[in-house]
Amino acid sequence: MAAAIGIDLGTTNTVAAAVVNGEAFTVATEDDRRLIPSVVAFEPARGVLVGHDAVARRFLDPKHTIFSVKRLIGRAWESDDVQRARTRLPFALSEGPNHDVVVQVRNESFTLPEISAFVLRAVRQMAEHSLGTKVEQAVITVPANFNDLQRAATKIAGKLAGLEVLRILNEPTAAALAYGQGHFLDASGSTLNRNERVAIYDLGGGTFDITILDLAGNVFEVLSTAGDTALGGDDIDQLIVDRMTTELLQKHRVSVAGFPSAVGALRVAAERLKCELSSHDEATTDLSHVAWGEDGRTLPFVFRLTREELENLARALIDRTFEVSTIALERAHLRAIDVDHVLLVGGSTRMPLVPRTVETFFKRPPLLKVHPDEVVALGAAIQAHVLSRRKGKPSHVPVPKELPPVEEPSIRTDSLVPPPPSDVTQRGSTPPPPRIAAPRPGSSIVPVEDTNRVPPVTTRVGTEVPLLIDVTPLSLCVETAGGYCDRLIETNTQVPCDRTRVFSTASDHQTRVIIRVSQGESMQFAQNTYLGEVELSDLPALPRGELRVSVTFELDVNGMLNVRAEDHVAGAYGVARLKPFAIQADPSELERMMQRHALYT
Amino acid sequence: MPSPDAFRAWLEMVKTKSYYEILRVSPDADGGVIKGAFYTFSLMYHPDRYVEEDGELRRLATEVFKRGVEAYRTLSRSSSRASYDAWLKEGRSSPKAARRPEPRALASIALSKKAKVCAEKADWLITLGMLEDARLALINACQEEPDNAELAERLTFLYEALALEPSQ
Ligand SMILES: Nc1ncnc2c1ncn2[C@@H]1O[C@H](COP(=O)(O)OP(=O)(O)OP(=O)(O)O)[C@@H](O)[C@H]1O
Numbered sequence: 001m002a003a004a005i006g007i008d009l010g011t012t013n014t015v016a017a018a019v020v021n022g023e024a025f026t027v028a029t030e031d032d033r034r035l036i037p038s039v040v041a042f043e044p045a046r047g048v049l050v051g052h053d054a055v056a057r058r059f060l061d062p063k064h065t066i067f068s069v070k071r072l073i074g075r076a077w078e079s080d081d082v083q084r085a086r087t088r089l090p091f092a093l094s095e096g097p098n099h100d101v102v103v104q105v106r107n108e109s110f111t112l113p114e115i116s117a118f119v120l121r122a123v124r125q126m127a128e129h130s131l132g133t134k135v136e137q138a139v140i141t142v143p144a145n146f147n148d149l150q151r152a153a154t155k156i157a158g159k160l161a162g163l164e165v166l167r168i169l170n171e172p173t174a175a176a177l178a179y180g181q182g183h184f185l186d187a188s189g190s191t192l193n194r195n196e197r198v199a200i201y202d203l204g205g206g207t208f209d210i211t212i213l214d215l216a217g218n219v220f221e222v223l224s225t226a227g228d229t230a231l232g233g234d235d236i237d238q239l240i241v242d243r244m245t246t247e248l249l250q251k252h253r254v255s256v257a258g259f260p261s262a263v264g265a266l267r268v269a270a271e272r273l274k275c276e277l278s279s280h281d282e283a284t285t286d287l288s289h290v291a292w293g294e295d296g297r298t299l300p301f302v303f304r305l306t307r308e309e310l311e312n313l314a315r316a317l318i319d320r321t322f323e324v325s326t327i328a329l330e331r332a333h334l335r336a337i338d339v340d341h342v343l344l345v346g347g348s349t350r351m352p353l354v355p356r357t358v359e360t361f362f363k364r365p366p367l368l369k370v371h372p373d374e375v376v377a378l379g380a381a382i383q384a385h386v387l388s389r390r391k392g393k394p395s396h397v398p399v400p401k402e403l404p405p406v407e408e409p410s411i412r413t414d415s416l417v418p419p420p421p422s423d424v425t426q427r428g429s430t431p432p433p434p435r436i437a438a439p440r441p442g443s444s445i446v447p448v449e450d451t452n453r454v455p456p457v458t459t460r461v462g463t464e465v466p467l468l469i470d471v472t473p474l475s476l477c478v479e480t481a482g483g484y485c486d487r488l489i490e491t492n493t494q495v496p497c498d499r500t501r502v503f504s505t506a507s508d509h510q511t512r513v514i515i516r517v518s519q520g521e522s523m524q525f526a527q528n529t530y531l532g533e534v535e536l537s538d539l540p541a542l543p544r545g546e547l548r549v550s551v552t553f554e555l556d557v558n559g560m561l562n563v564r565a566e567d568h569v570a571g572a573y574g575v576a577r578l579k580p581f582a583i584q585a586d587p588s589e590l591e592r593m594m595q596r597h598a599l600y601t
Numbered sequence: 602m603p604s605p606d607a608f609r610a611w612l613e614m615v616k617t618k619s620y621y622e623i624l625r626v627s628p629d630a631d632g633g634v635i636k637g638a639f640y641t642f643s644l645m646y647h648p649d650r651y652v653e654e655d656g657e658l659r660r661l662a663t664e665v666f667k668r669g670v671e672a673y674r675t676l677s678r679s680s681s682r683a684s685y686d687a688w689l690k691e692g693r694s695s696p697k698a699a700r701r702p703e704p705r706a707l708a709s710i711a712l713s714k715k716a717k718v719c720a721e722k723a724d725w726l727i728t729l730g731m732l733e734d735a736r737l738a739l740i741n742a743c744q745e746e747p748d749n750a751e752l753a754e755r756l757t758f759l760y761e762a763l764a765l766e767p768s769q
Pocket residue numbers: 009010011012013014070203204205206207208232233234271274275276278345346347348349350351372373
């Protein structure tokens with residue numbers, strides 16, 4: 001029997017988990033490591049190393065050792081993030097055939113999904129080894145704030161690794177699921193009848209996300225989500241590196257800029273120092289090996305940093321997480337004190353500054369009950385377990401016995417098509433939505449001790465199938481005249497959802513309509529992420545305004561966009577596909593990548 | 602397990618149903634009841650409840666669920682619910698006018714002085730039938746008052762009334 005696993009594909013680390021015999025657990029390597037660095041090293045002769053082995057090559061061969069791919073995946077070459085990363089990363093990036101980013105290694109260029117696929121394939125093999133079964137399906141998590149292109153690129157990575165991607169799941173939602181399953185079950189595995197409002201504060205290596213959910217029994221409703229896909233522990237490392245380079249310059253008048261291996265060494269030292277300062281007040285690192293003087297001798301350089309200094313450096317970044325948190329609260333019409341529990345997820349929340357500032361912001365200390373590194377993968381595994389249910393196996397999904405009564409067809413001909421929902425986010429003083437009434441009365445609650453982050457190695461999975469109701473993080477708009485945005489689907493709309501808009505032609509005998517689509521919160525079309533365009537051509541030539549085309553934007557349960565178009569006059573379905581931008585989704589290209597991938601494994 | 606045909610019939614019927622009927626709550630249900638009803642609805646029709654079924658049933662469940670989302674989003678916020686209620690009242694009594702809520706003058710929706718000026722211009726352009734220019738004026742008004750939900754909603758309506766120039 002093939003297994004379905006959950007994979008937390010992180011900027012810095014990747015973790016896999018599975019459910020076996022009702023328990024979710026993270027998968028370990030033979031030497032008992034659970035966090036696999038998301039690093040891929042290309043050796044001279046077609047060899048590829050992934051994880052810890054690859055990390056070791058970061059100094060030896062910085063040009064061919066690829067990391068932090070997640071910060072670039074699904075982004076357009078021209079974007080600021082890519083251009084900034086280009087100057088910072090020691091390996092070579094260039095523009096791909098489709099506005100995307102490719103990395104150049106040893107006379108070959110790889111797309112970013114291909115690089116991530118190496119990581120995914122490695123964790124898949126690790127899981128197969130550990131579970132003793134084949135692994136063919138997976139739920140892969142992404143930051144809640146990932147846009148359509150980033151999700152699509154991640155899905156392609158999964159395919160290239162030979163996985164059927166059951167779901168692209170938001171990381172904080174996965175964390176909430178693992179938390180809920182771990183703490184809401186009674187001894188027999190039934191769901192406790194418990195209502196809680198939780199905030200998941202997830203600060204990892206490259207991204208920050210905050211998600212607010214209502215947990216009611218086995219329903220997990222995401223109320224709102226907000227995030228920054230370029231804010232994480234890496235940025236703090238960078239600040240330390242900047243400080244190191246400044247000191248080097250002051251002390252020895254040498255600049256390491258332009259020496260990738262030196263910068264790489266500083267980054268590794270900076271990260272180590274940062275982690276040490278999570279448990280110590282002060283730390284030093286000897287960087288004498290990093291730079292040489294003109295005579296070829298190494299320059300003595302010991303770098304010292306106190307926790308207080310680090311916190312001063314990091315403060316502005318951490319403050320930004322609370323700006324984002326404020327947005328999430330506003331979107332849910334909530335105040336910070338309306339949240340019952342705050343859960344910390346991601347390695348960077350180990351910095352003491354984080355729980356301290358979280359407590360100030362939410363006016364309650366965070367709950368240290370989930371394992372910050374593993375909880376996302378555990379949640380993904382639970383969802384993979386849920387989504388790989390098969391007929392015949394006992395399942396506990398309450399199946400509907402009946403649909404809402406279908407009444408006699410009404411004789412009215414006027415159809416009560418409702419007006420478009422007015423989705424304008426309101427800020428300010430709307431009272432919080434009342435809690436849902438408890439579906440079942442008073443079962444007891446498992447007493448949960450407030451221990452200090454005891455890592456739950458396993459999480460029990462309930463017998464009742466949990467249901468996640470997630471939302472889309474970003475609005476979806478079409479371009480209107482003058483470069484403005486017309487929002488079709490608002491941020492924070494539950495998925496799956498759709499919205500139809502009727503367009504009519506503007507000039508006589510117009511046979512082509514092009515609709516450009518972007519995703520984001522700006523009213524200026526160009527400031528959002530451009531997703532692509534939908535072209536309707538070969539329309540019947542009719543006087544202006546007479547041809548009506550309805551275009552339906554649909555967000556699927558992965559938060560990914562599909563577009564459908566129908567032309568009213570002809571009554572026929574014109575199939576319009578969104579021509580995606582900045583990713584390679586075309587089947588022949590995918591096939592070519594699959595074949596190449598096979599060469600390396 | 603409902604048959605695909607039951608789903609299809611439901612989807613056909615839903616066109617004539619109000620959001621309250623979709624979620625099976627009374628029109629005076631409070632927020633908590635609506636939320637609870639949406640959970641019940643979701644437990645029944647969310648496509649993830651049908652993963653072991655064939656693709657067609659899952660697709661139909663998705664369509665049903667999407668209508669629930671639309672209903673929930675409208676009814677779970679006081680502002681959109683109020684305008685929906687108003688529309689429903691009119692729609693039921695005079696189906697012809699039912700497409701839209703009675704248009705209020707844009708200038709009376711705008712609150713600040715600057716926004717009012719733009720909105721007034723938009724009102725005037727609408728009476729002249731210059732919808733495209735009206736829309737630009739209304740966008741300006743909206744930018745003055747980004748939190749004004751009703752104004753933004755009117756922009757949506759105006760947009761729908763407009764022909765779309767193909768870009769380039
Ligand atoms: N003890 C510690 N103190 C401070 N920072 C730490 C500590 N341990 C790990 N980190 C930081 O946590 C980050 C990695 O966290 P994590 O593994 O959660 O990220 P990720 O899942 O790979 O990234 P993302 O979720 O952003 O894609 C790194 O920046 C690392 O330096």
